[in-house]
Amino acid sequence: MVxxxxxxLPAALMLAGCLAQSSVExxxxxxxxxxxxFYRFVSQNLVSDKVCRDHRGNPDIPMGKLSGEEGYxxxxxxxxxxxxxxxxxxxxxxLGVTFLQYHGLLKIPKLCSWEENDxxxx
Numbered sequence: 001m002v003x004x005x006x007x008x009l010p011a012a013l014m015l016a017g018c019l020a021q022s023s024v025e026x027x028x029x030x031x032x033x034x035x036x037x038f039y040r041f042v043s044q045n046l047v048s049d050k051v052c053r054d055h056r057g058n059p060d061i062p063m064g065k066l067s068g069e070e071g072y073x074x075x076x077x078x079x080x081x082x083x084x085x086x087x088x089x090x091x092x093x094x095l096g097v098t099f100l101q102y103h104g105l106l107k108i109p110k111l112c113s114w115e116e117n118d119x120x121x122x
Contacts, residue, residue, distance in 0.1 A: 026082050026097075035095050035114055039082060042099040042112075049101065052112035063098070063109050084116070 024043045026036055038055040041047065049059040066072045066085060075084040081098040094113040101108045 026079050028078055029082075029095065033095075033114070035082070035097055035112075038112055039079075039097050042097065046102045047099050049110070052099070052110075055112070057097070057112035057114055059110055059112050061094075061096075061111050061113050063111050066096070066111070085113075 024040050025031070026033075026039050029035060034055040034057065038052065038057060041051065041055075045051075052059040061072070064070070066074060071088050073086050073088060075086055075093070077083045078095075083096055084093060085096055086093050093116045095116055096111050096113045099110055099112060101110045
């Protein structure tokens with residue numbers, strides 16, 4: 001009886017970990033901001049550009065433009081894969097959430113962004 005219980009324990013713990021709801025939230029961003037729902041969704045699912053647009057985001061800014069000196073400046077990191085950045089030419093500020101877009105067997109790093117006003121709102 002004890003051996004049977006011990007045998008099922010690792011499987012039960014693994015299943016419980018997979019089914020647990022995560023409390024993923026972006027600090028410093030209002031709870032009703034569409035980026036919050038997108039961030040929760042991409043932390044648990046495979047996504048495409050359509051999911052970004054469905055959450056009122058813009059997937060058109062290439063990730064490579066943020067890593068170099070190509071028109072954007074990263075301002076602050078808020079959480080893993082979430083940051084604020086500014087477009088140098090216009091001064092517009094954005095909130096960005098990174099995600100992996102699955103295209104066949106490829107995983108392409110992408111960015112979903114929301115333009116912010118002066119108060120950090122969408």
